[in-house]
Amino acid sequence: MTRDPAIASGAERAAAHLAECHLCPFHCGPRRADASGVCRVGATSYVASEMLHMGEEEILRPAHAIFFSGCTATCTFCTAARFAFRPTYGVPVTAPQLARRILQRQAEGARSVCFIGGDPAPHIPLILATLEELGARRTIPAVFNSNFYLTDAALDLLDGAIDIYLPDLKFGPASGPNSCGERIGGMPDYWAVVTGCIDRVLDAGQTVLVRHLLMPGHFDCCTAPVLAWLAERPALTVSLLTQYLPPAHARGPLANTLADEEVAQAQRLARQLGLQLVR
Numbered sequence: 001m002t003r004d005p006a007i008a009s010g011a012e013r014a015a016a017h018l019a020e021c022h023l024c025p026f027h028c029g030p031r032r033a034d035a036s037g038v039c040r041v042g043a044t045s046y047v048a049s050e051m052l053h054m055g056e057e058e059i060l061r062p063a064h065a066i067f068f069s070g071c072t073a074t075c076t077f078c079t080a081a082r083f084a085f086r087p088t089y090g091v092p093v094t095a096p097q098l099a100r101r102i103l104q105r106q107a108e109g110a111r112s113v114c115f116i117g118g119d120p121a122p123h124i125p126l127i128l129a130t131l132e133e134l135g136a137r138r139t140i141p142a143v144f145n146s147n148f149y150l151t152d153a154a155l156d157l158l159d160g161a162i163d164i165y166l167p168d169l170k171f172g173p174a175s176g177p178n179s180c181g182e183r184i185g186g187m188p189d190y191w192a193v194v195t196g197c198i199d200r201v202l203d204a205g206q207t208v209l210v211r212h213l214l215m216p217g218h219f220d221c222c223t224a225p226v227l228a229w230l231a232e233r234p235a236l237t238v239s240l241l242t243q244y245l246p247p248a249h250a251r252g253p254l255a256n257t258l259a260d261e262e263v264a265q266a267q268r269l270a271r272q273l274g275l276q277l278v279r
Helices: 005-018 030-034 095-107 121-137 152-158 190-203 219-231 260-272
Strands: 045-053 063-068 091-093 112-116 142-146 164-167 207-213 237-241
Touching: 005 030, 005 121, 005 152, 045 095, 045 121, 063 095, 095 112, 095 121, 121 142, 121 152, 152 190, 164 190, 190 207, 207 219, 219 260, 237 260
Parallel strands: 063 112, 112 142, 142 164, 164 207, 207 237
Antiparallel strands: 045 063, 045 091
């Protein structure tokens, strides 16, 4: 097996975060060891499901989608709550096991392998160990599909291992406890952290495809400023997600379905701003 030195080094350094975790801004440190951190992911990663997925963007599909359990966010409208908020949902996996499944899906026609969640950030140690295990046998790009609520330490580890970054810039630039990012997403200092991470990988010349989920009643506070910020970065491609589904417990505007006019309004603005949209 041919070892990539950058991936091998990253995998070795990432393993330290299983005992002292600083992969996201919550900096749970030693709480990772007993799975008492914010995401409650421990030393073992669980996969809720994996499949050849046709629901990803056209440039990725069919994608081998690997959905990890556990998340660093607590979005009140999360449609994946059954595993995003249950970090031991599904089956425990090791790097050799996951590598074998990736090779199987690659042989079945996958054009990418997408590490998703929940959020993949707590699982960076396993992801890098898996990519090291695969070596040159993997011939499809590795995609990191994340809320991008990350630290520099996390991005340092991923550098050289990930081929395509797929961040989700969901909430607008307001800050403080009443901001959408903190009040709805559970992520303090959301805008500064996520946009800073996007800029870092973009400045490094990485391939970056940003997703923005359209949410009912959130055009002015979230969609309009997000699209304006993205338009200032012409190297980005953008995916507007329109599949918002209100959970039964939602209150306020998020209890509604996304109106056709809200979708049309966002698409009009994207065109006016000259955004490079993908399907």
